[in-house]
Amino acid sequence: MTVDRIAFLHTGAVVIGPVAELTARILPGVESVNYLDDKIVKDLGDAERASSVEGRLEELVRAARDAQASVVMLTCSSISEFAAPLSERLGIPVLRIDEAMADHAVALGSRIAVIATLPTTLAPTTRLIAERAGVAGVAPSIVSEVVEGAFAAVSGGDRAEHDRLVGAAIERLAVEADVVVLAQASMASAADAVSVDVPVLTSLEPGIERLRNTLAGS
Numbered sequence: 727m728t729v730d731r732i733a734f735l736h737t738g739a740v741v742i743g744p745v746a747e748l749t750a751r752i753l754p755g756v757e758s759v760n761y762l763d764d765k766i767v768k769d770l771g772d773a774e775r776a777s778s779v780e781g782r783l784e785e786l787v788r789a790a791r792d793a794q795a796s797v798v799m800l801t802c803s804s805i806s807e808f809a810a811p812l813s814e815r816l817g818i819p820v821l822r823i824d825e826a827m828a829d830h831a832v833a834l835g836s837r838i839a840v841i842a843t844l845p846t847t848l849a850p851t852t853r854l855i856a857e858r859a860g861v862a863g864v865a866p867s868i869v870s871e872v873v874e875g876a877f878a879a880v881s882g883g884d885r886a887e888h889d890r891l892v893g894a895a896i897e898r899l900a901v902e903a904d905v906v907v908l909a910q911a912s913m914a915s916a917a918d919a920v921s922v923d924v925p926v927l928t929s930l931e932p933g934i935e936r937l938r939n940t941l942a943g944s
Contacts, residue, residue, distance in 0.1 A: 730796070731757045732796060732797050732798075732937070733758070733797070733799070734749075734798075734799050735787065735801065735802075736760060736764075736801050737764060737802040737804060737805060738802065741801050741911045741912060741930070742760050744911065745758075745801055745934070746758065748934045749934055752934045753937070753938050753941070756941075761786045761789060766779055766783075767802065767844060767847070770804055770805075770846040771844075780811075783808050784815065787816050790818070791816055796819075797818065797937070797940075799820075799821045799823055799933070799937055801823045801930075801933075802910075803822075803824045803850050803909050804844070804850055806822040806851075809821065821937060821940065822933075823911075823930065824854060824929040825858065825933070828858040829858050830932060832862050834905040835866070835904020835905050836866045837904045838867070838868045838903060839869050839870070839902075839906045839907065840855065840906075841873060841906065842870070842871075842910055842913075843877035844910070845872050847910050848871075848909055851870075852868055852870050855868055869902075871895055871899065873891050888913075888916065889916040891916075893917075893919050893920040896920050896922060896926055900923065900924050904924055906922070906925070908926065908927065911929050913928070
């Protein structure tokens with residue numbers, strides 16, 4: 727496949743910069759375009775609005791296809807389960823940025839701890855890990871936790887408090903885990919501030935590396 731443009735679909739502006747930086751480094755010469763709906767995660771937790779999410783994502787993927795993107799990547803774990811049906815309906819590859827992270831976690835051990843700051847992200851990430859474990863033919867134990875107060879802190883501009891809360895959860899859960907998975911890319915800074923004896927995985931870099939490998943194998 728000759729790829730001149732790839733599209734990233736985001737639910738938070740905070741990841742656009744890091745994704746752009748990684749894409750420039752890992753996929754030099756490939757143009758990227760970003761689409762953002764920063765209310766999707768909030769609306770997934772709203773009984774009246776949740777049903778609108780898939781249609782909104784379909785519109786964004788269609789826009790990317792019409793803009794001649796060759797592939798779309800979803801950068802938010804909360805929406806990763808929409809990837810396959812959107813790809814099938816719209817006839818364009820739709821990839822999940824967190825799939826490589828999930829595969830890595832499954833390969834690292836039988837005790838996986840998943841941490842998120844939002845329940846709407848925790849559940850899809852846990853299901854993804856279970857799905858990829860099934861593909862690999864293993865059955866790890868998965869424990870999960872939403873870090874209370876962390877999302878409110880970072881949303882209010884207090885990154886230090888977010889990192890303190892998430893870091894404490896990492897240190898606590900790592901004691902009885904083979905690997906810790908951070909369900910949201912925005913949590914990565916917390917991992918940089920702690921030292922534990924097991925790997926702490928985030929999604930962005932392995933996701934972009936898998937995108938590169940996928941395109942190279944097309």
